Amino acid sequence: MQTLIRECKSGVPENVISAAKREKIDSEKLSRAIAAGRAVICANKRREHKLSAIGEGCSVKVNVNIGTSGARCDPALEIKKAQCALDEGADAIMDLSTGGDLEAIRRDILKLDTTVGTVPIYEAVRRAGSALDIDADLLFNVIRDHCRQGVDFLTLHCGVNLETLKALRADPRVMGVVSRGGAFHTAMMASTGEENPLYKEFDYLLEILAEDDVTISLGDGMRPGAMVDAAKRAKSVEYLNLGELAQRSLNAGVMRMIEGPGHIPVNQIAYNVRMIKEVSGYAPLYLLGPLVTDIIPGYDHVSGAIGGAIAALNGADFLCMVSPSEHLALPDIDDIREGTRVAKLAAHVGDTERMDDKWFETGEAAMAEARRDLDWEQQFSIAMYGEHAKKIHERDGDLETCSMCGDLCAIKIVRDSI
Ligand code: SF4
Known part of the structure; x- marks a missing residue:
């Protein structure tokens, strides 16, 4: 099956030329980076949109999460929030909706001229009724539906497996598991004793993704949720799993990114970024934050920008915006605007280290x-x-x-x- 990675091994595909032009970088260099798994262009074959290259040699990109919840569901507002984020310079939008008609909400978001990502397990939980009622078939069906609808990248928590559960139990954390996807998989494994289907049947998952050339964002389900949990063992066990899965994705011709922590003390950021890069074969690294303190709710976007800037200086490629309402409420439009601006600032700080002629280009x-x-x-x-x-x-x-x-x-x- 033809995928961008495979095309890049034998030439410079049209999408790479177009993304390189936007990026003002050499297209052959970008093509080589994609073939080696060091850069990605998240682009589902079924949907045309403005392309962004993420990874080695590219500027640092920013994603903005939007989406309904069970507590507040206003799909029209979510589209306005996405549009606001794009107007402020976001490079990608993730739809994290968990309330309302999820397929219809996603259809409208996919009309935006940008890279779109989702987290399919959220919809699987809604369809099943609870995390404990999800079975492998349902989960793979939802993933296939997202691919066929045109989503460009999927966050899938394939690295949360029985080994990470063992590490979590052996070295407990104050905050337990704070990733929603990580929590669903942990609850499923704890209740059945069976392996996470996304880990167990990873090759089958790759076949589904390859059909539409969808990028896998290997989720960090064990990301720490507090400073005091940052050095606990489960996260590191998951990193090693993600490294193994990153290599298998590359071998299968499926583009992949790695997701990183989370809540990390400032003096541990460089170490974490470099360690994930090394174990994953220098796959593009996508970070939420990281937040560098837990005691400034209302200003978590600033905390995230400090962490994001340090992470980007050390090699992170893609920053997920943190809004002022993080840990407090679903963001409104003003939160999205403010959060996107400070995330762009963090990305810019990273760019000042990545550009050859940095002071002029930035x-x-x-x-x-x-x-x-x-x-x-x-x-x-x-x-x-x-x-x-x-x-x-x-x-x-x-x-x-x-x-x-x-x-x-x-x-x-x-x-x-x-
Ligand atoms: S030096 Fe001049 S431009 Fe700069 S802050 Fe003072 S008044 Fe403003």
Whole structure:
């Protein structure tokens, strides 16, 4: 079966040329990175959309999660949130809906001109009634439905297996399991004593994904949910499983990403990122956060951006936006806007380390010149969110300098005296 990985082994496919052009990188280099499993372009064969390359040689990308829940279900609002995220620069949208008509909600989200991901086990739980009533056939059927509907990447918690359950029991964590997918699989294994079907029948899963060239995002079901749990054993057992599964995916010609933690103390981020990269053969790494403290709910987006920036500097490729409402409520549009902006900031910090000619390619050099020249319009056009900056600047009127130092503007004083 032809997949992008296989095509890249013998040439430079059209999708790679198009994604490389957007990325302003060499298409042959990108093609080689995809063939080696170090980069992906999540693109279901059934659906055309704006392509984003993720991984080696590419800029750091941002995903934004949207979706209904059992407590609040307004599909029209979720589409508005997705549109807001894309307007703010998101590169991908994940639909995490668990409330309402899931197939219809997904159909509308798939009309957006962007990469779309889902977590099929959420729908499997809804169809079955509870996690304990899911069987392998149902789970594979839901996965097949998502592929056929045109979803580009699926988060599947294949690395949560009986070994991780054993590690979780042997080295318990305060927060237990905080990944929803991880929790469903853990509950299923604990109740039946049987292996996770996604791990046991991984080759069959790969066959389903290869049909539509859907990317697998190997979920981190054992990601720690608190600083105090970050060094517990279950997470590391899962990383090793994910490394093995990443190699099998590559052998089967199925593009894959690895998902990483979670809640991680700042001094453990570099180690975790590098370890996951090494065990997975340098597969693209997709991170939620990581959050670097647990005691600032309401500002978790800032905590996540600090962790995301450090992770991106150390090799993370894809950051999942954390919104100000993390741990508190389903995000509204303002939360999505704010969360996306700070996630883009973290990605930008990562890019400053990845670009060959970093200060010019990232706009940093141009901004320095505009500031030196007190050229406000130029500053707003270079700024990531210039309209916002302009509003703040104009609060105190149309000044040559700004109201911070006013007539004692250091830039003006030195410019006029040398
Ligand atoms: S007034 Fe102060 S803060 Fe404002 S541009 Fe001049 S030096 Fe910078």
